[in-house]
Amino acid sequence: MTTVSIDSALGFTIPHRHARGRMVRLGPALDTILSKHAYPPVVATLLAEALTLAALLGSTLKEDDGRLTLQAQAEGGAVDLLVVNYEAGVLRGYVRHDADRVAEIPRDPSLFALFGKGYLAITFDLPAIGERYQGIVPLEGTSLSQAAESYFAQSEQLPSVIRLSAATDADGTHVAGGMLIQHLPEGEEGRDRIHTRMDHPEWDHVRALAETVKPDELTDRTLGFDALLWRLFNEDEVRTLPELALSQGCRCDPEHFRSVIARFPTDERVEMADENGEIHVDCEFCSTRYSISLESLDA
Template structure:
């Protein structure tokens, strides 16, 4: 097993060859603080977004090319959460949530997924920039947690037996830490037969699943617990191979130059309609909670 893997802001891939299993483990710290610090979300919303960003990192860090992007979007009606977006590209993560404060105040302190969203869907989109391929899977927002919804996605869209665990916590000093574990079964190997033939009751998968599900939320979100230690605790009966970690950071792709370029594509009359009485066009980025203002006559 590789050594000296950083504890925070990293995504690490691993394999258990003899059990035909692979996985990833993610731990976020300062990068998560940077995302959440731009918003004044209530604790329950912070926790949900933290887990969504971890899930985006778990999935996005599997992309083969740095230019690729993974986008996770949950949209619903009738719940406290109206829209949730998190994405990953080349080690950068970001996300935001749009919620109804009045409905949020009415739900219990430890709400289920349905209490948060009502009826809705989870869409996971992989954009392969190099090949131009785009794949999207959509599943209902069902289950008790975002992790359960993700497992449904893998079961229905990927036909891969999978285990997903997500956890987050706010430390006494105000820092946020979140972590996640993804384990999957590949009974015929990476290049084997169609995934639809995989079996949830395969003896190898039953063994790996039984071990993986013993991981605790405290372990995943412990800022002092090395990732290697978690993997050893879970799978010390087998050989575990780890791969070089991917460093994670908060990243938002909004900037004045890009916004100016986008607005310049609109016809002059539409640009004029965007401007306020002072002749300025204001663009808000929901990811980083910043407002960009451009003078109409400068475009």
């Protein structure tokens, strides 16, 4: 079996329809992230879709040092916190959940069953130009992709179609895929971009075709991005960008933790330490524990 387009993102445009998009497929990087935690299948699927969404959105950043954070926070559901980061093709993420409540929800739960009442925040950090943008929308709809579409409609006034899919192969490995496509209006100075949803037949055409994509096409390891784009948009000229490699990574740094703890007064550091004189710092993303001794801090 030939494996193509894994752990990568592809940008594309449909110039005559004033549309742009991204495709993402995750494999080994996804396995590495999920292997750090013993998530129930429902939670693993949620995180896989969130990582795919972060890659779709983050790969649109033009700045090399740009960062994207996707955070869903809620109360009353099985999941109360979901955090995913993207930076220069590197992904990390984790989910905080109640195992007992997760066991009670259906195998294909709605957003409300997962989260209860909550919100989705998407933050773009652009250090190169000193800018930070954040949009917050309610966690509404049946899926994470619908909540993200609401974000673009409300915060960006940008008509969008987002599709996410995750699957587990027979050998237990994971794969996830996604597609983002958006309408880019032309010659509409002074008008709200949301109007393009109503009065541009080009967008209706692209949206109708994009919505025909099947979940298993997004996760098919043997189906290249070019082949999938041809299936969907062969009536139009589609221009593609070079593929962007994606990987798992974490920004946790034991030396950084040490320097932060060293700033605390000695008596507070003693209170943090266990009976062996060790201060423990846990990274939720990579499920790694760092132990820092009081003796080393004093030295």
